[in-house]
Amino acid sequence: MTCVIYKSLKKPDTYLYIERENDFTRVPEGLLQLLGRLEFVMNLDLTRGRKLAQADANEVRRQLDAQGYYLQMPQKEVTPKVVH
Numbered sequence: 001m002t003c004v005i006y007k008s009l010k011k012p013d014t015y016l017y018i019e020r021e022n023d024f025t026r027v028p029e030g031l032l033q034l035l036g037r038l039e040f041v042m043n044l045d046l047t048r049g050r051k052l053a054q055a056d057a058n059e060v061r062r063q064l065d066a067q068g069y070y071l072q073m074p075q076k077e078v079t080p081k082v083v084h
Contacts (some may be wrong), residue, residue: 001046001061003070010036013074015054017044019064025070 003078004021008014016035018024018028024032032038050057055072063070 001044001064003060003064005041005044006040007038008035010034013022015041015072017055017060017064017072019068030057031069031071033045080083 003017004020006016006018008016011034014035016027016031016038018027021040046057046061052060054075055070061072
């Protein structure tokens with residue numbers, strides 16, 4: 001399975017994966033408005049066993065099949081607890 005990745009220019013570290021380049025028909029209009037302008041990043045082949053840095057490839061494939069897109073949000077930084 002191949003997909004296309006776009007980054008939001010409004011929301012840092014937020015990426016939208018879709019099935020085909022420039023085909024946003026299955027992405028909710030409200031989400032597109034929230035993301036603002038999108039910039040093409042790359043085409044990606046999601047073969048079985050593929051490792052992604054910030055997402056689970058199986059989950060990306062599952063959501064692309066089910067809803068036509070996958071939204072990758074920035075990871076929350078974990079602040080270490082200081083024990084006194």
